[in-house]
Amino acid sequence: MKLRVLGCSGGELPRHRTTCFLVDGRLAIDAGALTASLPLDEILRVDDIVLTHSHFDHVKDVPLLSDLLVGRRKTPVRVHASTACARTLRESVFNDELWPDFTRIPTTRQPVIEIVPFDPEKPFKAGRYTVCPVPVCHPVESVGFVISDGKTSIAVSGDTGPTARFWSRVNEEKRLKALLVELSFPNELQGLADVSGHLTPQTLESELAKLERNGFPVLLYHLKPAYVAELRKELAALGLPNVRVLRRGDAFTF
Numbered sequence: 001m002k003l004r005v006l007g008c009s010g011g012e013l014p015r016h017r018t019t020c021f022l023v024d025g026r027l028a029i030d031a032g033a034l035t036a037s038l039p040l041d042e043i044l045r046v047d048d049i050v051l052t053h054s055h056f057d058h059v060k061d062v063p064l065l066s067d068l069l070v071g072r073r074k075t076p077v078r079v080h081a082s083t084a085c086a087r088t089l090r091e092s093v094f095n096d097e098l099w100p101d102f103t104r105i106p107t108t109r110q111p112v113i114e115i116v117p118f119d120p121e122k123p124f125k126a127g128r129y130t131v132c133p134v135p136v137c138h139p140v141e142s143v144g145f146v147i148s149d150g151k152t153s154i155a156v157s158g159d160t161g162p163t164a165r166f167w168s169r170v171n172e173e174k175r176l177k178a179l180l181v182e183l184s185f186p187n188e189l190q191g192l193a194d195v196s197g198h199l200t201p202q203t204l205e206s207e208l209a210k211l212e213r214n215g216f217p218v219l220l221y222h223l224k225p226a227y228v229a230e231l232r233k234e235l236a237a238l239g240l241p242n243v244r245v246l247r248r249g250d251a252f253t254f
């Protein structure tokens with residue numbers, strides 16, 4: 001399994017793009033940095049997008065991508081979204097006000113995107129991957145994912161504050177090769193992190209203590225660009241083993 005980091009920040013600035021991971025060039029996990037990162041021929045190879053939740057920094061390239069696909073694809077890109085996220089996309093994005101309804105363009109029979117709702121409690125298939133969503137703690141319906149190609153799996157926390165189920169699901173996954181975990185705010189903003197459903201270095205440390213195994217890399221993402229220096233300092237002070245911050249452009253083969 002190949003993993004490319006197109007965006008791994010909790011906000012956008014030059015050199016910082018929002019959350020977007022590409023698996024084998026075919027499956028995108030969140031859509032925060034597709035259109036700014038990939039040339040059109042590579043965009044046309046993405047058949048499935050799985051979304052952790054409806055927040056703007058994770059879905060923003062779904063509408064921008066749709067516009068590029070008209071006349072370029074025979075089958076729709078499948079946008080897998082939890083029940084609530086699918087509703088938000090339909091009612092608040094593709095509502096012919098904020099953006100045209102590309103689930104009916106160019107024709108209702110052959111649109112460029114299809115919004116495919118998933119039950120946040122049930123595994124589903126996205127292309128050749130099995131995707132297991134796990135509900136996490138964030139102000140809107142949000143999930144983490146364990147994604148497997150049959151040989152290898154990776155786990156992505158999604159945006160979340162302290163949680164239990166994600167860690168017990170990760171502990172069950174014997175073929176796990178990498179764990180991607182959010183980290184958003186420095187310790188001094190603990191109150192903000194708690195109300196907005198995010199982690200700080202101190203809550204990250206207590207979350208990682210719930211892992212029963214190690215031996216795979218723990219890759220951090222979603223750092224708020226305004227606090228990167230502080231976050232790196234606080235992380236370094238913790239000296240957590242196997243933990244590092246992702247960089248945009250990172251590529252891995254697991």
Ligand SMILES: [Zn+2]
Nearest residue numbers: 010055057159
């Ligand atoms: Zn976010």
Ligand SMILES: [Zn+2]
Nearest residue numbers: 053055138159
């Ligand atoms: Zn969010």
